[in-house]
Amino acid sequence: MSDSKTDSKTSHLDNMDDLPEGWVQQYDPKSDHPFWVDTKAKPPRSIWVHPFEDEQFMNEHPEIRDRHRSGSKPDKEEGKTGKAGKSKDKDVPQPAPGEAPPPYSPRRHSFTGEPSQRRRRDEEMHGDETVQQPKTPQPSSSKGKGKEKEKRGFFGKVKDKAIGTKEEREEARRREMIAAQRYAEQRRQQRRANPYYDDYYGSGSSSRYGGYSSSQGPAPAPFGPAMYNPPAGNPYYGSGYGNGYSNYGGYGGGYGGRSSSPHVLILHSPDLQDVLDSHNLPPLPQILQSFSPLQQITTRTTSLASIPLSTFALRFSDLVDIESAIHEDEEQRAERTMDWIGNRVQPRCAAWVETVEAASDAGDGPWKDRTPWWEEVKRCVESDHVPNRSEGWNHPVAMSTAAVNPLQALQDLHSRAIDFPPWVDVTFLRYSLILHPSNSSLSDPIAESLFNAVKKQYGLHTYLLPLSLPTSPPPTAVSIPLPVPRLPPIPPAEISPMPPSQPAPAGVSTSPPPASVLSPRVQSPVQSPDKPPLDATKPLLLSEGDAQQLSRFTREFVTMSLIPWMEKAVVDWNELYSTSRRLPSRLFSSTRRLFGSGYSSATSTPPPSTPSHGSSPSISSISSRVNSHAPNSSISSLTSVTSTGGGQAAVLVSQQRRLAEFATILGDFKLAISVWENLRKESKGGHDILPLLLAPSPALPLLASNSVQANHTQFHELPAQAQMRSLVNAVRWDIGMDQREFLGNVLEGERWLVYAAGAAEEVPTALLLAHAAFLSAKKDARRRSALWYLRAADRLEKAGIKPLAMYFFRRSHSLYRALRPSDLSPSFWESEGKSRSNWRGFDAVLPGIEHELGRLLYTTGDTAGAVQFFLGLLQDSDTAALTPLTEGLGITINGASQDAKQAGTDKVYLEDFRVALKHFKATESERFSSLELQLQPRFCQIKHTRIRLPGDALNGDADEWKTREDDWAAFWKPKGGEKLHMGGRAAVDETFWVDLAIRNPLEVDVTLSALTILLRDASSPETSDRLDFVEVEVVDDIQLGSREARTIPIGIRSSRPASLVLTHITYNFLGLLPAKETLATRGRRLQDTPQQRQNKVYAPDIMLNVQVEDALQRVQANFVDDRHLLLAEGECKRMTVKLLNSGKNPISELWIIGGPEDELWVDDDKSPGPSAQITPSEPEFMTSTNSLAPREPHRVLIENLHSSSTLESGESVDLSLILHTTLAGEHNLCLLLAYREASGQAFYSTRLVRQYEVRPILTVTPSVQPFQTSEHEYVIDLSVVNKTTSSSIRITQATMMSQSWTTIPLTTNIIGALPPSQVARGKFAANRWEDGPNVQGTREFVIRKLRSVLQGSTVEPSDPPTTRLQCRHLSTSDSVQSINSPAIREFIHAGRRNHVSRHISKGHPHIPQTQHRSVFPLYNPTSLDFVVFWEIPSQDRRGHVLIPISHLGAEHAPLAQVLDDVENTKAKRSMYAETRRERMELIQAIKNSEWNAETDPIGINVMGGITLSHDFASSPCHVPVTFVLRNHSLTNPARYTLTLPARSLPGSSTHSLPHFIGRLTHRGELAPSQAVTVRSKLLVSQPGSHEIGGWSVETEVGEITDPPRWITRQRYKQELSDTNLLHINVENSSRT
């Protein structure tokens, strides 16, 4: 070793005069190493390398670099063409014989030439991290030499004038010495053979690609200090990944990641492993891997343009591993890989999720742009190093062999048959590395000579690596990147002890001696505590010197052997490729394709020409003088021989693809793209790589999707492999493309990942989706991101990776819920009172996600969270905001409505909830109580919930009770005005009920248990819900079917008076979850003030409350018979009410208040009514108030019912009531009982309700006709129909009542039994009741009142004069039902009142109802009422029907005067059309009313139907004809003129027709109700049947005037119509 350094020192010292201006060369005796100082820099910069090899210098002096490069070409190539530069680069170093390569020997490949440049870089970088100004390479030792340096710098200045060529010449000479001639020669020949070569490939466009490639590579990353920093923060994630991946993009200039880098296989002798083991070192591939991404490598394109690559990655692996792995079935391997990735992700994802969530909480951090799971997937995928059939990236490009017994072992290794399947491309470079540990038994010179021998035998790809392997106390551990995760070999497939990879990749490895510089980094903790167990991998305990050596070797290996070899391969293959593309060969190959030799075109390309050097297989033997094989003393040697032999057969990976890959690795994108394109066109791949190389364009997404598609078609039977390839592609895309472009609108790269993910339910593909979602979220496409997260989560859940699945579900959930900026107007939301933040959108989405989350939480043990989610899922689908439901909305397919589906989900949710809750309660009861879960759906229907008091009407409208109480108040006010305590109070110690309306909002059966009500005392709002003096019933178990509604009574009993407020109901949902629902309803919306109108203000909540009071005075009233009542229409039903004084004080006064229309008689009068038996023949008279006044409350005379006049406490009486029904239908008899202890006290009330149903049984139809003769005025036909189908009804009595008419029954057959569906008819004659009461008073009353109504003045409240009615009875029995018996009288009055009231309300809607009694009398003078009494003996029913007949007799518009006045007065104009219209309607209604009837009073009747016989032979026949004329008017006289037609009929000229003879005009005057008979004669000239008509009556109605004189009030003329013809039938008796 010392030899070599001395040599190099001298050689460099020789070069002193070549230094540029300002540089001096110095020599450091301590390290035995020359160094160079830039004296011009401030502070002076010292470096270990020659300035021309120093990149910084070169970068600062481009002109020197140019000169240095260009100048060297002619110089070194000695007249070769300009391409010489390239061949120079391809040279293999050929050091002078016997001279070991100096450790800092110049590197020739890149323009800066020397590995030491790289060392320099490292130094700088470490300087960044540790020492701020690392300008001196050896801070510890260089101090004393500072002055010397400067002095030398001065010398140097002079010499540097002649700068430039000596150094290059030196290099060139060395290159010259290398046996590169053959290669150069070959190139020349090629060029000669192909004159277009330069034009074709050498055109200037290379610069374009060069530029492009540099723009793609995220160059800054590898140089960032972060890479080299000791782990900071979280040692695992932060630095591990941060460092590990920040330079990902740097690999190969950013075209697809690590997996597309040269693959070096190492075969080593067994003793090497022993050596390494004994020093606690990891296997050699791992050691070398840690030096992998080399910085600043320059390659050459085929056109010899140089391409600087900022990093260059290598992969090392053990040949034996590969050999064993490669024989595995690829499909199986792909599957295994998938599973393996899943297994790696699984244990760690929980920690990842925590970290990421913590980071996102903190704002940003390392995980702002990355996700650990995706990084993991990337690393795993990238680690794939087993060659595969479809692509060549993993095929070995170089093989190293190592041997034990130096020469023999080497030979063994070289001769070892490589166990690869035939499809592996065996075009590779062999390289030999001899490891020479310092403690080897061989001395350095021996090793040196051994190396020379090996070199002789195996060619130039040989290297002697002296290592001073650490001794037993390891010096310092150098942190190395942990090996990339590798798919474990098959047998222990389930065990994957692969260590997670660790920080500090490559490039870190070597640095110049100063250990102090390195120490901080070395000592920095490598492993984080929370990291998964780091295992078997040994730390790399290398001394600095060894590290440096190794790094130097790696660089040398790459620049001197690998890259030139690859470049050469590219050139060779390109030659073939371009020749094959020339026309003839293309024809040739396409013909072949036509003939269907699919892959043959790939394989048919001629075998690659053997690179000139490295004969294949160049076996060499090293004669070594090693005497022992002892591990410690062994010299391990690593041998490599370039070999291109033998791999041509059956190469699946076409050479073209290999070419493209090599070109891509080398950065020759122009070539690479053209080859890839060509491959793509031949559909042999290339879709996947092209997007990485081409500029973004809309075509790229197509390429990406094609590539996925191609994978699936290519591996149709091998889906795992297809999936794996897609995954690899996706990873490459993600790594290799600039993220901004990748996510841009043109590429939409996140979709590529989704394409690649396909539909496979695998962990890696799920993570692929998750990454797509992550990228989408970054692009702000949140909804898409939510979808992909959801799908990723779905798949992960199935794969059992729960923490991550949960995290993705949450992400999806929050992204879905996230509010997007919207340009909707705020009014859009306000218009319907909706809130934007309540947006739920699609109805199934959130429940879907939440359900999954809940299940996941449950299975991961977070029962509390699960329960909360499940609880949220139980939604009342009706109330859920904007939930589309029911038919029309929602999906109705094949009749299965969405409801069914809803039921399905509800059921699932509920079942999950039940299970989770049960478990939760069982295991974590105290958390359960602290969690306070709230049930969302509401069961209680507050609006239908009622309080029911004992004896209270279940039914009965609250309004009705209110009117009863108002009626009472109105009635009692003038009498004393004592207050009525409102009803509806509960008594102390008496149970009342709350009828809870419960409805199940869910589509599934549920159970509620322990249902009860919480109460509050209104007077003390602060008291707790549980009142000790109130007992509330608890309902144990209620089973509710889906959407079932039910009313549940809950009894409450209070032991002292209070005002109770019902606040909540409580129950246990499913018997598990205590739930509480409020019973308050929101008050009405207030609209009183503008403030209230503009905002939403509601009245205070309305609570249910109930008063409980002491029962001092209390009457309980109940019907004795409480059954449902079915009554016949008109039936009088006697009912018994039991009155019980349940209070403490006696009751002395009791009133019954009924409804205005109820026909009710309280039978409390012990005194018998008019007991006189009335015979049917005699008329009876009834006096009526003739008033419409409503019924007044009836005071029950207790003394009549009871022994004393008071009802003592505890006493009860029976009260008999008779109810008369009128209208058919369902009715409620609502009676309010008001009572008090003594006069002067306030009243209390109790309520009594009876429901009854009325069915019609009789139809009574009256018809009225004027009587034929003058005997009676009218005849009334009464037909009675039995409407029942089974009951025989007995008509017992018919009674006619009127104040102006008296009636005579003409027949009696109406009385008697009436079988079902039969009709009975009765005839009655009506005559004027001469002695009747004076109805004029009634008329005047009406006229007066209507006048004031019409004039709009107030109608003074007064009742019409009383009147008297004559009643005539028709009965077959001797005793008749007296109309004057109190009950009947009351019923008839009420019936009449109801009839008139209804009539008036209908006819005069504009007259207020309260005025009716002051305007209209009960009886119209012209009216006549029939009462038909009936009974059904079989059913013991009896009753009566009232049939009012109005308008009997003529009227003469008594209101005409009034109406005239009203119409003629100048009416007050009203501005409102409505008022005017209303008034017009009012007038019209009155004008048309019965009180203003105007009829022709004269009725004429011809005694018709004459049949006689006459002997026409003797004389013409004179037939007498009698006309009866009657003045029907009850009031006014009338004059009449009866004109008989002179001729028989107008137009009939025959004399044969009968005609009147004698006086043809009759005049007369008729008093009211007077009739007159006019006799006339008819001359009939011949027998026959004749119809005679044509007479007319003219009428004048007279006014009533006090001095009687005639004033015509109205005139009428009646033309008798055809219907009233006189029929005459005359027979001729002459023949007989």
Place this chain on the structure above:
Amino acid sequence: MSHHLFLLSPSDTPLYELTHYSSKPVQTAASPLAANLPSWSTSAFAGTLTALSGASSAAQTHNSQGGPVRMGGGKDRHVIQMVANASLDAIEEVMRKENVMYLKSVDKFNEWTISAFVTPGSENPVYCGSASLLQKQVSDMSALLDMKFILLHETRNDDGIKSFFTEVWELYVKTMLNPFHTAHTPIRSAVFDGRVRASAKKYL
């Protein structure tokens, strides 16, 4: 071959949704991706396929037989809805750029292609005045503006879909003539439903 129609209010709340199973013959595989989707899986749950992985094939077989419907549990439904929701991202982007009503195949999610119909919208509706008075008007107006109809379909059928959308739009406008209908009201009219179904039958 199923279609899913969603009518979205301006607030992206679905007012109406319809699933239609077309009886028309299935054309050649619409999505090459979906056609060749692998069905392998080593996970234990491989049998239970979600809507997206196996939906197309399963749904198609059901359709051809007119058999029972796959849209059973809530799970598939929510994925379909998520797809519709996710497509809004793309639709809004296209709406910003172009001024057309019918957006054909704006987006693609595995086997689902999404077409949309956007009713003419106001770029930046400015409503002024006191809120209460204008609220109804605003609501009415916005019920017609900015509606989005989204159709998830599996095969390309541009003309048919366009005609379908036009008819649905007409039906929707008629529904909106109901003064009680606002942009927040889900459409529950059976008549509307029936007509949309008829239209779907005709065109899809």
